[in-house]
Amino acid sequence: MPSGTHEQPAPEKADQEMTETEPEKPGDTQTEKVNGEAPEAKEDKIPNKVESTEKEREKDAEAKGAETEPAESQKDETKPAEPEAPESKKEDVKPAETNGNAVEPGSREDDVPSTILEKGVIYFFFRSRVNVDHPEDVNDVARSYMVMRPIPLDAKLGDGPIGDEGNCRLLALPKKVLPKSGKDKFVTFVEKCKTSFANLKESFMTGSEYETKTAGTKHTPPVTPLAEGVYAITSTGRESHLAYIINIPAEIGELQKDFGLKQRGSFVTSVKNPEQPPLGNQNVPPGPEYPQDIIDEFRGLRWKPLEPKFLDYDHAQFLMIGEDYDKATEQRPKDERENKAAPEEEMDKLEGEDEIRIKHLKGDDAVFTDLGISSQEFPKVSTTW
Structure with a gap:
């Protein structure tokens, strides 16, 4: 182990590179992350509202009788397409969060x-x-x-x-x-x-x-x-x-x-x-x-x-x-x-x-x-x- 008695070669005079570094701006990264997550949080609520609405419609259909079932069925076929958009957006965000880290x-x-x-x-x-x-x-x-x-x-x-x-x-x-x-x-x-x-x-x-x-x-x-x-x-x-x-x-x-x-x-x-x-x-x-x-x-x-x-x-x-x-x-x-x-x-x-x-x-x-x-x-x- 080196001690105070070791002879050590003196480092050469520092070049200009020693003063080249700039202060970091960590705030930029944090802002991007928050902005990236906010839309996702809102979108998570959409599927829950759609599910609740569909259940209410099903109850109404039972009360009104079989004649309303075709109309309700058509609505059921078209409505589930709405929550699919948020799901696809979530998948796009994930790669950015992992940042390709090995x-x-x-x-x-x-x-x-x-x-x-x-x-x-x-x-x-x-x-x-x-x-x-x-x-x-x-x-x-x-x-x-x-x-x-x-x-x-x-x-x-x-x-x-x-x-x-x-x-x-x-x-x-x-x-x-x-x-x-x-x-x-x-x-x-x-x-x-x-x-x-x-x-x-x-x-x-x-x-x-x-x-x-x-x-x-x-x-x-x-x-x-x-x-x-x-x-x-x-x-x-x-x-x-x-x-x-x-x-x-x-x-x-x-x-x-x-x-x-x-x-x-x-x-x-x-x-x-x-x-x-x-x-x-x-x-x-x-x-x-x-x-x-x-x-x-x-x-x-x-x-x-x-x-x-x-x-x-x-x-x-x-x-x-x-x-x-x-x-x-x-x-x-x-x-x-x-x-x-x-x-x-x-x-x-x-x-x-x-x-x-x-x-x-x-x-x-x-x-x-x-x-x-x-x-x-x-x-x-x-x-x-």
């Missing part, structure tokens, strides 16, 4: 390993330097990023895109590459937490142009998707780990390897106490505004094993140290005694479900489908520069 909560049995603190889908991106539309190596990259989309621990992945729950995290990697071994110790920042795919598209993914007095118009390229996969934050008690498995591309290439990605990889992770001063000459944003109960958990120490709750604050900082994938997926003796699945087994299940989901979403285009963007607006997933 996440199926409650589908796992209660044998989820206690070592897994969080799991979900992870995306990797990079942004080229200003005016560089065709990068040739990492030197042409301004910043790389990870986007975490957590899902419930008892959930499985079914068909369709990942629903937009507004719980994504945008993480910035100032070093641009991921740690490859225990010698690499890189700090990562939470640039934006609890954000939506829609907000990421508007404030992070798109490119922009701006004017300068000396160089004229400058162009900031849109982000380039690097990879997609599944992840888990695990704990062995004394250490925390971030493990991942890549599904897009099916086989990583030169491009992914240059960024430190592996088909299966993991890191030892420790979150930084914001009350401790930054290491070296780091130019970092203000620390996260943790509540006092979280601050107290550090007990005055500089570092603490990472837990998901620490990542739900903007500007949270955590250290990643390269390691072997197997170390992040070790099973605790307690889980073994209780016949719970090993962390590696749960990761394999999630990987398999995500792989099937991707195939049904036209392969690599699943990245764009999940994020709700057009594949024509952004570079394709590639394995070479």
